[in-house]
Amino acid sequence: MTLFDLSHPIRSSMPVYPGDPAVAIESALSITTDGVNVAQLHLGSHTGTHLDAPAHVFANGRTVDQLDLALLDGAAYVVQTTVTDPTTLTGRAVQLDNVDPLPKWLPNIVCVATGWDRYFYHPLREDHPFIDIELARTLWDRGARVLGVDTLSPDPTSEHCQNWPVHDFWLGNDGVVVENLRGLTRLADYVNMSILPLSLQGGDGSPVRAVARQT
Amino acid sequence: MTLFDLSHPIRSSMPVYPGDPAVAIESALSITTDGVNVAQLHLGSHTGTHLDAPAHVFANGRTVDQLDLALLDGAAYVVQTTVTDPTTLTGRAVQLDNVDPLPKWLPNIVCVATGWDRYFYHPLREDHPFIDIELARTLWDRGARVLGVDTLSPDPTSEHCQNWPVHDFWLGNDGVVVENLRGLTRLADYVNMSILPLSLQGGDGSPVRAVARQT
Numbered sequence: 001m002t003l004f005d006l007s008h009p010i011r012s013s014m015p016v017y018p019g020d021p022a023v024a025i026e027s028a029l030s031i032t033t034d035g036v037n038v039a040q041l042h043l044g045s046h047t048g049t050h051l052d053a054p055a056h057v058f059a060n061g062r063t064v065d066q067l068d069l070a071l072l073d074g075a076a077y078v079v080q081t082t083v084t085d086p087t088t089l090t091g092r093a094v095q096l097d098n099v100d101p102l103p104k105w106l107p108n109i110v111c112v113a114t115g116w117d118r119y120f121y122h123p124l125r126e127d128h129p130f131i132d133i134e135l136a137r138t139l140w141d142r143g144a145r146v147l148g149v150d151t152l153s154p155d156p157t158s159e160h161c162q163n164w165p166v167h168d169f170w171l172g173n174d175g176v177v178v179e180n181l182r183g184l185t186r187l188a189d190y191v192n193m194s195i196l197p198l199s200l201q202g203g204d205g206s207p208v209r210a211v212a213r214q215t
Numbered sequence: 216m217t218l219f220d221l222s223h224p225i226r227s228s229m230p231v232y233p234g235d236p237a238v239a240i241e242s243a244l245s246i247t248t249d250g251v252n253v254a255q256l257h258l259g260s261h262t263g264t265h266l267d268a269p270a271h272v273f274a275n276g277r278t279v280d281q282l283d284l285a286l287l288d289g290a291a292y293v294v295q296t297t298v299t300d301p302t303t304l305t306g307r308a309v310q311l312d313n314v315d316p317l318p319k320w321l322p323n324i325v326c327v328a329t330g331w332d333r334y335f336y337h338p339l340r341e342d343h344p345f346i347d348i349e350l351a352r353t354l355w356d357r358g359a360r361v362l363g364v365d366t367l368s369p370d371p372t373s374e375h376c377q378n379w380p381v382h383d384f385w386l387g388n389d390g391v392v393v394e395n396l397r398g399l400t401r402l403a404d405y406v407n408m409s410i411l412p413l414s415l416q417g418g419d420g421s422p423v424r425a426v427a428r429q430t
Contacts, residue, residue, distance in 0.1 A: 003284050003285050003288060005284055005414070007413075007414045008414070009280055009414045009415075009416045010413055010414055010415050010416065011415075011416040011417075019244065019249070020243070020244070020253055021243045021253070021255045025415065025416075025417075025418075028235070028236045028259055028260075029234065029235070031272070031273075031274050034234070034377075035272075035377040035379075036271055036272055036419075037270055037271055037272075037274075037419035038235055038236070038259055038260055038261055038271070038419060038420070039259070039260040039415070039418060039419060039420075040236045040257070040258070040259055040260075041256065041257070041258055041259070041260060041415070042255070042256070042257050043255070043256055044243055044253055044254065044255055044256070045243075045253055045254040045255075045256060046253055048414075049414075055252055056251055056252055056253070057246070057250075057251055057252075058246075059246050059252075065224055069218050069220055069424075069426060070218050073218060073409075073426065073428075162249075162250040164250075194288075194409050194411065194426075196409065196411065196424040196426060197424060198222075198225055198413075198422055198423075198424055199220070199222045199223065199224045199225055199263075199264075199424055200224075200225050200226075200240065200254070200256070201224045201225065201226040201240075202226075202240075203240075203254060204251075204252035204253060204254060205253070205254075207413055208413075208424075209284075209411040209412060209413055209414055209423075211284060211288065211409075211411060213288075
């Protein structure tokens with residue numbers, strides 16, 4: 001069995017979603033003066049590879065500590081696009097006819113692989129492909145409850161637009177969204193994943209160390 | 216298969232190791248004004264249930280992002296104490312003759328269950344049992360590389376003492392220490408665990424959402 005790390009490293013001043021808090025990691029204790037190194041972390045709840053709980057968008061939505069961990073640990077299906085050149089997806093919707101044929105029944109976790117994680121440190125990261133609402137509905141109808149993407153968001157990213165149809169649909173149905181996954185395109189279609197959030201009480205989201213296990 | 220959450224919740228002003236940074240979680244964006252809830256997290260790298268990388272104690276030690284995830288994901292053995300009343304362990308070493316007989320060969324991950332996690336919110340948390348260095352050496356010699364405890368530390372906790380023999384031995388041998396695990400006493404001896412840190416670049420430690428899987 002091979003373990004794949006699906007998370008971007010977390011570091012000071014790393015890219016964040018427009019308007020989100022900046023990431024700063026500083027020394028709190030040091031071996032020289034205190035005998036140990038301890039860092040102080042300042043970061044937003046949606047830093048790097050992370051998940052959105054329903055409370056991200058809905059005031060009465062489920063919070064991170066209320067998520068069912070069993071939903072976030074187990075069988076996963078990875079949807080690969082049929083696009084030869086991913087740049088043709090720049091700023092465009094990934095539709096049903098842009099992906100390999102879907103199985104009739106899907107496991108809890110479904111990730112859509114576009115390869116856009118390669119632009120995480122490039123301005124193109126905000127012109128990412130997004131998930132067509134009809135594709136999202138189809139994934140949900142076939143059993144998916146955790147929707148993972150390798151982009152900043154399953155909806156278009158724009159600082160001045162507050163229209164998030166996939167978030168509204170998915171989180172409104174008490175599902176979970178996972179953003180900024182890394183390395184999805186090299187995975188098989190059926191794998192095992194863990195996407196476990198920190199137990200942030202009342203939290204709207206959490207960074208995760210997502211992994212895939214593949215035989 | 217049943218999934219057990221082995222992590223304490225993370226919240227503002229939660230207990231921390233003496234001298235470590237305080238935890239504060241505050242709102243950065245809100246649904247009312249921004250359309251979404253996003254929190255800003257301020258916390259130490261050794262908050263709540265967390266792991267220590269060798270860089271916690273050794274300047275040239277391996278950092279969190281350099282840990283082999285395969286070591287932190289898989290078979291685990293849980294050592295239960297033979298003590299009927301755990302309070303008899305207050306501030307004392309857990310020795311080889313305080314635990315059930317150990318198998319000759321141990322998996323990567325070994326956790327010592329004392330039940331002390333019940334005192335995480337009580338002043339007694341700092342008078343926790345610790346791991347006798349001979350017990351630690353025995354666990355290492357039989358194959359353990361990740362040592363988990365349900366206390367603040369496998370060494371005695373004292374603000375004025377910088378003598379950490381188990382940390383020095385375990386991290387000095389490039390192992391990993393996991394602290395503040397929760398609910399170990401209810402687990403079977405052989406389980407499957409994931410103890411995955413955030414990918415903190417250059418990090419000395421990281422909070423984790425540790426889980427056990429038991430059939």
